[in-house]
Amino acid sequence: MSFFLKQISTILLLLFISEYGFAKDKYLIGFSQCAQHGDWRLNMEAEMEREIMFHDDLSLIIKQSYDDANLQVQQIHELVEMGIDLLIVSPYQIDPVQPVIDAVFKKGIPVVLVDRRINSDNYTAYVGGDNYMIGKVAASYIANRLNNKGNIVEIMGGLTSSPAIERTRGFNETLENFPLLQNIMRINTTETLEVVTDSLSEIIKRDIDVDAIFAFNDDYAVMARNVIDQSINEDHILIIGIDGLPNAGGGIEMVEKGILSATLIYPTGGKEAIEIASKILHNEVFEKENLLSTTLVDRSNVDIIRKQFDKINSLQTDISKSKDMLLNLGEKFKFQQFMLYLVTGTFVLVILLMFLLVRSFYKLKDANIHLKKQKKELKKLSDKVEKITQEKLKFFTNISHEFRTPLTLIVGPLEDLLKTSDLPDNIYKRVSLMHKNSLRLLQLINQLMDFRKIENSKMKLQAGHYDVVKFLSDIHESFLSLAENRQINLIFDTNLSQLKAWFDWDKLDKVVFNLLSNAFKFTPTGGTIRIKLRKELLTVKSLWEEQLIIEVTDNGKGISQKHINHIFDRFYQVDKTDNLKGTGLGLALSKEFVEMHRGRITVESIESKKTTFIVKLPLGDAHLTQEEKIKDEGQKPLVQDLLGYSNTKQNVDNDKGATIKTPDSIPKPVVLLVEDDNDVRSYVKECLQDTYDVFEAQNGKIALKMIEEEEPDLIVSDIMMPEMDGLELTHQLKNDLKTCHIPIILLTAKSSLEQRLEGLEEGADSYIPKPFSKEHLQIRIRKLLDLRKKIHERYKSQYIIEDEQNNISRLDKNFLDKISKIVKDNIQKEEFTVEELSDLAGLSRVQMYRKVKKLTGMSGSEYVRLVKLKESLELIKTSGKSMAEIAHEVGFSSPSYFAQCFKKQFGISPSDYAKK
Numbered sequence: 019m020s021f022f023l024k025q026i027s028t029i030l031l032l033l034f035i036s037e038y039g040f041a042k043d044k045y046l047i048g049f050s051q052c053a054q055h056g057d058w059r060l061n062m063e064a065e066m067e068r069e070i071m072f073h074d075d076l077s078l079i080i081k082q083s084y085d086d087a088n089l090q091v092q093q094i095h096e097l098v099e100m101g102i103d104l105l106i107v108s109p110y111q112i113d114p115v116q117p118v119i120d121a122v123f124k125k126g127i128p129v130v131l132v133d134r135r136i137n138s139d140n141y142t143a144y145v146g147g148d149n150y151m152i153g154k155v156a157a158s159y160i161a162n163r164l165n166n167k168g169n170i171v172e173i174m175g176g177l178t179s180s181p182a183i184e185r186t187r188g189f190n191e192t193l194e195n196f197p198l199l200q201n202i203m204r205i206n207t208t209e210t211l212e213v214v215t216d217s218l219s220e221i222i223k224r225d226i227d228v229d230a231i232f233a234f235n236d237d238y239a240v241m242a243r244n245v246i247d248q249s250i251n252e253d254h255i256l257i258i259g260i261d262g263l264p265n266a267g268g269g270i271e272m273v274e275k276g277i278l279s280a281t282l283i284y285p286t287g288g289k290e291a292i293e294i295a296s297k298i299l300h301n302e303v304f305e306k307e308n309l310l311s312t313t314l315v316d317r318s319n320v321d322i323i324r325k326q327f328d329k330i331n332s333l334q335t336d337i338s339k340s341k342d343m344l345l346n347l348g349e350k351f352k353f354q355q356f357m358l359y360l361v362t363g364t365f366v367l368v369i370l371l372m373f374l375l376v377r378s379f380y381k382l383k384d385a386n387i388h389l390k391k392q393k394k395e396l397k398k399l400s401d402k403v404e405k406i407t408q409e410k411l412k413f414f415t416n417i418s419h420e421f422r423t424p425l426t427l428i429v430g431p432l433e434d435l436l437k438t439s440d441l442p443d444n445i446y447k448r449v450s451l452m453h454k455n456s457l458r459l460l461q462l463i464n465q466l467m468d469f470r471k472i473e474n475s476k477m478k479l480q481a482g483h484y485d486v487v488k489f490l491s492d493i494h495e496s497f498l499s500l501a502e503n504r505q506i507n508l509i510f511d512t513n514l515s516q517l518k519a520w521f522d523w524d525k526l527d528k529v530v531f532n533l534l535s536n537a538f539k540f541t542p543t544g545g546t547i548r549i550k551l552r553k554e555l556l557t558v559k560s561l562w563e564e565q566l567i568i569e570v571t572d573n574g575k576g577i578s579q580k581h582i583n584h585i586f587d588r589f590y591q592v593d594k595t596d597n598l599k600g601t602g603l604g605l606a607l608s609k610e611f612v613e614m615h616r617g618r619i620t621v622e623s624i625e626s627k628k629t630t631f632i633v634k635l636p637l638g639d640a641h642l643t644q645e646e647k648i649k650d651e652g653q654k655p656l657v658q659d660l661l662g663y664s665n666t667k668q669n670v671d672n673d674k675g676a677t678i679k680t681p682d683s684i685p686k687p688v689v690l691l692v693e694d695d696n697d698v699r700s701y702v703k704e705c706l707q708d709t710y711d712v713f714e715a716q717n718g719k720i721a722l723k724m725i726e727e728e729e730p731d732l733i734v735s736d737i738m739m740p741e742m743d744g745l746e747l748t749h750q751l752k753n754d755l756k757t758c759h760i761p762i763i764l765l766t767a768k769s770s771l772e773q774r775l776e777g778l779e780e781g782a783d784s785y786i787p788k789p790f791s792k793e794h795l796q797i798r799i800r801k802l803l804d805l806r807k808k809i810h811e812r813y814k815s816q817y818i819i820e821d822e823q824n825n826i827s828r829l830d831k832n833f834l835d836k837i838s839k840i841v842k843d844n845i846q847k848e849e850f851t852v853e854e855l856s857d858l859a860g861l862s863r864v865q866m867y868r869k870v871k872k873l874t875g876m877s878g879s880e881y882v883r884l885v886k887l888k889e890s891l892e893l894i895k896t897s898g899k900s901m902a903e904i905a906h907e908v909g910f911s912s913p914s915y916f917a918q919c920f921k922k923q924f925g926i927s928p929s930d931y932a933k934k
Contacts (some may be wrong), residue, residue: 019144019518021025045104045299047292048097049080050090052134058235058261058266058286060110062133068337073296084168087114094118104128104142111179112136114821128298132291135374143294145287148309149181152282154189155314156258159280160199160230163256168229171221173205173214173238185260202226207238214238218245226461230256236269236281243277262315264327273320283323295574345834371824389390421463426789427697428456430705433791460789470617479614481520481639486566487512489523493530497538504789505543512551519566520647522641525611529619532604533570533631540574540629543693547572553637562636577623586813616641636758686711687803688728692721692747693765698788701735702765705792706799716741722750725757729868731806734798737766745780752781759872761802765790800814807875833859837870841885845909852878886910887923894932901928 049066051061063080070078081097087110095118097105105122107129109115116136123129123140132147141473160170172189185205193199207213221228222245233239237408239259246255262269262283269281287310297304313705315323319433376910432453435441441449464730494510501508530549537547550569556562567831577585586609612619639647691711692698694717703712713730716719719742721735733751737744744764751757761783778785784798844850855878856866863878870881886908893904905916 043202044100045076046100047076047078047104048296049078049291050094050095050097050105050107051080051082052090052108053083053085055264057265058284059108061263061265062286062288066106066292069289069292071337076296076299078292078294083110085110088113089908090115091118094122098122098125102127104130104299106130106132106291106295108133109136109179117493128295130291130295130298132287139278142298143304143306143308145291145294146181146310147284147309147312149184149187149288151309152260152284153185153190154192156232156260156282156314157189157192157196157199159258159314159316160232160256160664161192161196162231163279164199166196169202169227171203171205171218171228171231171242172201173207173231173233173242175207175234177206182234189232202228215245216239219249222246222249228255230258232833233257233259234831235259236261236278237274239269239278239281240272256280258282258683260875261311264324264331270315270320270324271325273315274324276317280314283315283465284312285310285312293325332585332641347542408893415901421459422426425456425460425463427701429453429789430792432456442824456789460855477614479522479642480524480648481522481642481646483518483613483639484523486490486517486519486521486551486568487514488516489526490549490568492528493527493534494549498685500538500751501547504538504541506538506541507546509546509548510551511548514551514553517551517553517566519635519637520633520642521615522611525614526635528566529608529611529633532608533633536604536631537570537572537574537629541572542574545573549654553586560636561616561640562638564637565634566637568633568635571628573628576625576627576629577621580812582621586619619676641895687731689799690715690719690721690724690730690733692716692739692744694736694739698736702795705795706734707798710799718744718747721747724749725760729872730760731872732802733760734765734795734799735762735845737764739811745776748780748782753829755829756832756861756869759869761806763795763798763802765795806872833869834873836884837881842889845886845889846907847909850882850909854884855882883919884923887920890920890928891931892914894928901932905927 047070049063051059051063053165066078070076079097079100081090081093083093091114092111094105094107103126105119107115107119107132109119112135116138119129119131119136120138120672123142128142129140131144131146132142135144135146160168171191172186174186175181177186185550190201193201203217205217207215207901218231227799228246230237230337231242233242236259239257243257246252246257256276256279259269259272259281262281264270269278269283272278273281273288287308290308290310294308296302296303346459395853429456434448435449436446436453490512491510494508497508500506532549534549537789541547548569548571550571553564555564587607612633615635617633619634620632621629621820622632623629646654687710689706690713691699691702691706692715693702699714699716706712713724713728715724717739718735721733722742733747736746744766744858748762748764751760751762758781762781763784763786764782765786766788783802786795786798831920837859839848840855844854852866853863856863859866861869866878869880870876874881876884890904893899893907897904898909901917902913905913908916910916910919917928920926920931924931926934
């Protein structure tokens with residue numbers, strides 16, 4: 019009794035100290051329980067909950083796995099993610115659970131095993147019953163009761179847990195000392211009643227004498243007793259269980275009732291596990307192996323054991339009540355203590371603040387002066403860095419422009435020469451060589467600019483939903499001519515008829531182009547290059563389930579192992595011989611483009627045999643952001659071929675070299691050319707002067723003045739110019755009602771997708787990068803002027819065209835709507851003139867004439883008459899008035915003139931129209 023009183027006093031003292039001592043951080047302990055069923059495991063959890071009350075800086079989370087190893091693994095991961103400081107675990111099965119326990123231990127999180135072990139030393143401490151000793155004690159007890167002779171049945175749990183393994187080992191090793199004791203059957207069960215009952219019933223049917231049954235828990239033992247009572251009803255058979263729980267229906271009660279001969283108390287270790295955990299977390303000395311002893315309970319000592327357990331339970335209840343009372347008192351004490359500290363602290367703080375206030379005032383003044391000085395220095399430094407950054411960007415942009423401009427003047431004339439039929443062969447070869455190397459220089463410029471954009475995070479993915487089979491098929495066809503000239507067998511190999519994927523057409527085109535160029539470079543005459551396309555399912559779960567694979571294989575000389583690891587490094591060259599040297603940019607840029615798609619590019623090579631480049635890209639769009647996807651999936655991005663422009667000669671309208679032949683009697687369309695470079699301006703003028711009247715301006719500012727004097731039919735403008743650049747010129751023209759209808763083509767060296775979109779955003783009708791094709795420029799101009807003519811024709815039959823049906827700007831659409839409304843408001847005025855319309859619209863008569871003429875192809879008076887005639891259509895259909903009344907209502911002086919104009923416009927008389 020005195021021992022328990024001392025224990026309670028010690029506990030209360032510890033509670034008091036911990037409650038009112040210095041506040042400590044809470045440690046979080048996670049417990050992964052292998053099963054919930056059974057009173058023994060419930061007692062384990064109850065012991066932990068009781069013990070945790072005596073450790074104020076510990077908190078406990080319990081997870082139940084319900085005999086599911088996979089669930090237990092998942093729950094251990096969840097506990098780790100919750101930030102536990104220590105893991106207590108009772109593994110359901112060794113093999114599936116051990117890896118995650120090893121991983122937690124290697125992360126530095128202490129691991130305490132309770133009840134069950136694992137097959138490694140990756141744990142901090144073990145707490146549990148001495149299962150080996152339990153087996154030995156049970157065997158010795160049976161030998162003693164049976165006088166060392168008899169038949170025994172052993173009922174085990176599954177041998178996937180350490181307790182079962184150790185118990186059976188201790189039991190059977192001890193039986194070896196008693197030769198006349200025979201273990202005639204070992205029942206391996208998964209805790210189902212049928213296995214136990216069926217096995218025992220089979221023994222009884224076979225008339226085999228059974229003298230003792232050793233079950234690995236009390237529940238199995240009770241099952242065995244029930245089978246025996248129902249079958250042979252023999253009381254002499256010894257039945258021994260394990261657990262020895264004191265609660266109702268537990269092993270101790272079964273011994274008291276004579277159902278069991280004996281039970282071995284198997285301590286849960288819940289209390290001890292918390293104690294060990296506390297020592298570990300507080301860096302105190304502890305034992306790694308903590309084996310808990312057992313006690314055999316039979317009829318000789320069951321009464322004493324029962325009383326001891328009842329007393330312990332009573333003390334535990336008293337301790338819980340004392341804990342609650344102490345907590346209440348502690349809260350009151352804390353409040354009083356807090357108020358005392360608050361008053362004292364406030365008084366001291368007021369005095370201290372008064373002193374610090376004066377001191378801080380003077381320090382603050384000094385600090386502000388110092389801070390202002392630092393701020394100025396930082397501003398200077400920031401401005402300097404920003405200036406340097408902008409200068410670098412400006413340099414790269416300008417150098418691109420400076421290279422592209424002379425290339426325009428080189429590539430264009432060279433192409434004209436190559437088309438000359440009477441060029442001598444030796445001259446043709448030299449010109450062709452010059453043309454080829456000009457394109458190579460342009461490709462190098464493009465690659466350098468692409469790297470610059472990647473470094474500054476300016477390059478964005480513009481992925482659309484395209485057919486990869488068609489994409490690769492087109493590339494294959496474009497290389498066939500080169501393959502024939504080199505006598506190389508170029509093969510496109512796939513068993514797919516179609517494969518839709520999300521990718522950036524421009525960037526993947528550059529990747530495949532680089533890989534094929536590389537293959538042609540190293541493949542000998544008569545060799546083979548194979549492009550292979552396939553798709554595969556991923557075995558490892560990811561954002562995507564499938565991926566496409568593009569392989570480019572050649573049977574060239576291959577790549578040595580020392581080069582393979584550096585093949586995708588920038589400026590790295592595998593072979594530096596004179597005839598095969600390159601820049602080392604193509605493969606590095608290809609790697610960047612593939613990785614922008616969340617893909618991978620690798621290389622495999624066997625020297626002197628073959629080399630294969632493998633590109634893997636994810637299928638689907640889960641890996642892409644909304645900003646990386648083109649909204650209109652049917653629209654290809656603004657891409658360019660090797661020259662930097664779309665191959666208009668083949669795919670614009672299949673009318674290569676077509677030009678507009680204008681008779682001398684018909685005035686030529688007027689094109690205003692805005693370009694600061696004299697040579698480029700002269701070359702473009704030379705390309706256009708046979709078909710158009712070309713006026714020239716050196717910059718946007720001069721162009722605006724010229725447009726005021728004479729309005730052109732179309733404008734071709736560079737972007738980078740002094741005083742006013744092409745973007746500003748486009749912005750001003752497209753936002754001015756008087757000029758917003760003029761088509762504008764931007765002709766520039768700024769070739770990136772972002773720069774093109776910027777130009778189109780300002781309202782440009784087309785965008786052609788330098789260097790350009792003469793035919794491309796001519797056809798683009800002709801198409802824009804033809805489109806304007808079609809709009810004129812349509813306006814002769816209808817005066818308001820829906821937005822989706824035309825190609826005029828919203829500003830022009832609003833203008834036409836406005837003047838149409840003015841005409842309708844004054845429709846009954848027979849002499850409503852163009853001058854009145856111009857005044858009401860806020861334009862001069864000349865501006866009104868130009869605007870209406872450019873938009874509709876009609877004069878102002880013709881347009882006014884068209885609006886009136888359109889109004890008459892509705893009146894004829896619905897009003898029921900006479901033609902004379904309708905003519906007067908829409909502003910015609912006489913019915914005959916109205917009928918004449920109506921028939922001329924619609925090809926039918928008003929009376930015939932009324933009949934229809």
